[in-house]
Amino acid sequence: MRPSRRRLMTGSAALAGMGLLPRPVRAAPADRRFIFIVNFGGWDVTRAIYPAFDNPVVDMEPNATTARAGNLDFVDHPERPMVRDFFQQYHDRTMLLHGILVPSVAHMACLRLILTGRIAGRPDWPAILASAVGQRFALPHLVLSGPSYPADLGAWVTRTGTSGQLEALITGDIAGWSDTPVDETGLLLQQAEQRVLERRVRRAVEAAPDPRSAALLDAYAASLDRAEQLKLANDVIDWETGGDFVGDCLLAADMLAQDLASCVTVTFTHDWDTHALNDIWQNWHWQGLFDGLNGLMQTLDSTPGHSTPTLAEETVVVVLSEMGRTPGLNAEEGKDHWPYTSAMLIGPGFTGDRVVGGYDDTFYGRRLDHAAAEATDSGSDVTCDSLGATLLALADVDPGDFLPGASAIEGVLT
Numbered sequence: 015m016r017p018s019r020r021r022l023m024t025g026s027a028a029l030a031g032m033g034l035l036p037r038p039v040r041a042a043p044a045d046r047r048f049i050f051i052v053n054f055g056g057w058d059v060t061r062a063i064y065p066a067f068d069n070p071v072v073d074m075e076p077n078a079t080t081a082r083a084g085n086l087d088f089v090d091h092p093e094r095p096m097v098r099d100f101f102q103q104y105h106d107r108t109m110l111l112h113g114i115l116v117p118s119v120a121h122m123a124c125l126r127l128i129l130t131g132r133i134a135g136r137p138d139w140p141a142i143l144a145s146a147v148g149q150r151f152a153l154p155h156l157v158l159s160g161p162s163y164p165a166d167l168g169a170w171v172t173r174t175g176t177s178g179q180l181e182a183l184i185t186g187d188i189a190g191w192s193d194t195p196v197d198e199t200g201l202l203l204q205q206a207e208q209r210v211l212e213r214r215v216r217r218a219v220e221a222a223p224d225p226r227s228a229a230l231l232d233a234y235a236a237s238l239d240r241a242e243q244l245k246l247a248n249d250v251i252d253w254e255t256g257g258d259f260v261g262d263c264l265l266a267a268d269m270l271a272q273d274l275a276s277c278v279t280v281t282f283t284h285d286w287d288t289h290a291l292n293d294i295w296q297n298w299h300w301q302g303l304f305d306g307l308n309g310l311m312q313t314l315d316s317t318p319g320h321s322t323p324t325l326a327e328e329t330v331v332v333v334l335s336e337m338g339r340t341p342g343l344n345a346e347e348g349k350d351h352w353p354y355t356s357a358m359l360i361g362p363g364f365t366g367d368r369v370v371g372g373y374d375d376t377f378y379g380r381r382l383d384h385a386a387a388e389a390t391d392s393g394s395d396v397t398c399d400s401l402g403a404t405l406l407a408l409a410d411v412d413p414g415d416f417l418p419g420a421s422a423i424e425g426v427l428t
Contacts, residue, residue: 043363043410045147045321047270047328048277049310050140051263052160053303053335054125055286058349059356060341061293062097062300063110064373065089071377072341073349075293084367086110093297096304104311107326107366109426112356113379114371115395116337119351121287124336128355130163131399131417137165139332139402140277144170146411152240152247153275158255158262160281169233174253181253184244212238247272259283259302263310271317271325282306286335290346307333311360330361330408334401341377354379357401363408364426371396387425396423 065080065087066072074089081090083101086108090098101108116124118133129138137145141164144155154170155162164171174180182188189196199207215235222228251268255261259282266278282303288295314326322328334357339349354373360366370387372380381393384400394400399420403413407422414420 043408045276045328046330046363046409047275047325048140048143048405048409049263049266049270049329049331050277050279051303051307051331051333052125052129052279052281053286053299053333054160054281055121055288055335056124056337056339056351057286057299057335057355058288058292058296058339059112060089061091061296062089062094062304063356063358064112066341066373066377069341069373069375069377071375073343075297086367086369091297094301094304096301096308100304100308100311103308104360105367107360107362109359109364109366110356110369111359111396111401111423111426112369112371113373113382113389113396114355114357114401115379115397116353116355119337119353121336121351124353125161126163127398128334128336128401129161129398130165131397131402131420135165136163136416137167138163139405140279141165141167141171142402142406142416143409143411144275144277146409147276149236151274151276152243153269155277155279156266156269156275157279158266160279162279178253181248181251184248208242244274247274259306260309263306264313267310267313267317267325267329270329273320288339288348289344289350290348292339292343292347292349303333307331307360327362330359330363330405332405333358333360352377362428364404364428368426370423370426382423383425384421384423385425387423 060066060072061075067074067080075091078089078091080087081098084105086101086105088097088101116127118124118127123133126133130136140155145167148154148170153172157171157173162171162173172180179188182191215231215238219228219231219235222231255265262280266280269275269278284299286299310331311326314329315324317325319325319328335355338352338355340352344350371382372389374380379396380389381391382396383390383393399417400423403417403420403422404426406413406416407427413422
């Protein structure tokens with residue numbers, strides 16, 4: 015059962031109607047929103063999104079069968095009704111990308127690879143996407159939970175904090191966390207201070223002695239505007255998620271609806287690293303993951319968009335894990351680390367109801383013709399850079415600016 019949360023005003027239309035936030039008309043795909051859902055630990059794709067019953071090297075699960083929704087085959091199991099419900103409802107806007115090569119079997123290395131394409135030094139996909147549109151949002155890339163590798167794009171990334179630090183900063187309650195008592199400033203005095211500060215910044219920008227100083231002062235002025243936007247919106251933000259994945263998904267949708275963020279990252283609550291009792295733990299995790307995805311999609315479908323009827327038509331949901339699991343069970347009935355994984359993309363900008371890539375008879379990822387998005391032995395590996403370039407292309411960001419030599423999977427783009 016999903017936790018009850020105070021539902022926020024849906025869409026920036028509500029805030030705009032209150033005179034709090036502007037509602038510009040925006041054009042896709044440059045203004046596409048993203049929610050990244052990270053499943054840390056390495057999921058077993060053969061328990062939900064990749065049926066491999068005809069592959070003798072893969073130990074499949076008892077009582078599981080292949081099922082089909084539209085053109086998508088998935089693994090059906092009586093204890094995972096949420097998986098079945100999701101594909102029946104949303105197969106037409108879902109793409110499964112299989113066989114992504116992640117050239118490591120160490121969790122933290124793979125996590126960086128799947129999100130950046132490199133072991134170090136490169137910003138992750140959400141930070142790049144947020145940086146392309148960051149000036150328009152108070153929280154361009156909001157990390158509710160999980161990893162973030164912003165590199166030199168850290169100015170566009172904000173964490174909520176594990177103890178509610180962001181909320182406390184916005185409300186001013188964080189002053190009470192200090193060991194030194196701080197007197198509360200009255201509202202009228204706060205407003206007067208804000209006006210004085212804005213005037214001082216404007217004068218400083220006009221009198222900037224050189225271009226670098228002007229740029230820094232402009233950035234400071236923009237940060238003041240974003241802070242004010244957050245203060246005005248805080249009365250309708252419900253930061254309480256119930257401490258679970260479903261609540262985080264709903265908050266992520268709210269942040270996009272209120273036009274406060276362009277990208278949000280959420281991590282699934284539990285660790286997928288099932289070296290023992292693989293089928294028990296993976297069963298629970300897939301059911302919980304799809305419970306959250308069903309709730310998220312229902313919310314996106316019922317929330318007005320900014321330039322389209324629903325937020326779902328503007329939002330790409332990216333669901334991934336940093337690695338897969340071995341095809342065979344070990345002595346502990348678990349599965350170990352595997353350097354190939356899959357990803358799910360849900361939303362606009364690509365052909366839904368489609369499976370792209372796959373696994374061969376050794377359970378290695380199949381090569382892909384990127385232009386046609388068809389598996390072929392003469393194609394190229396599906397790499398982390400392939401995934402990243404495709405996501406950037408979905409937002410009309412040139413992959414060549416960040417991923418030299420990488421190519422998007424052009425055959426899936428619409």
